[in-house]
Amino acid sequence: MRIAIDQDVCIGSGQCVLTAPKVFTQDDDGFSQVLPGSEDGAGDPLVREAARACPVQAITVEDA
Template identity: 60%
Template sequence: MVRISVDIDSCIGAGQCVLSAPEVFDQDDDGIVMVLDGEPAEPVAEDVRLAGRICPSQAITVHED
């Protein structure tokens, strides 16, 4: 299982997370990341890991449990 934490102060609104895992991430009106599911099911876990790796501001942390 994976858990997600985000540092909204670091987010620059690039939107790569939303493109990688739209079931898990969205953006608010200012473009800042919002987590829709903080503990996503395994079928989307690899998409979440990718989002964490490609986030240009490293605002997303994926915790492996």
């Protein structure tokens, strides 16, 4: 699995962090980031749900 966040689209709503906190975090400006070491989803079953929860569809999840 590969996770990408389009920083030009992200509005910092934090829905991904609330849904999958083991994979996502927010930077100092409030924009979403993938936690270091979790670029592959860290086995979290909620990664795809976090992508769906994004109100602006800034997160893409692709199978490796």
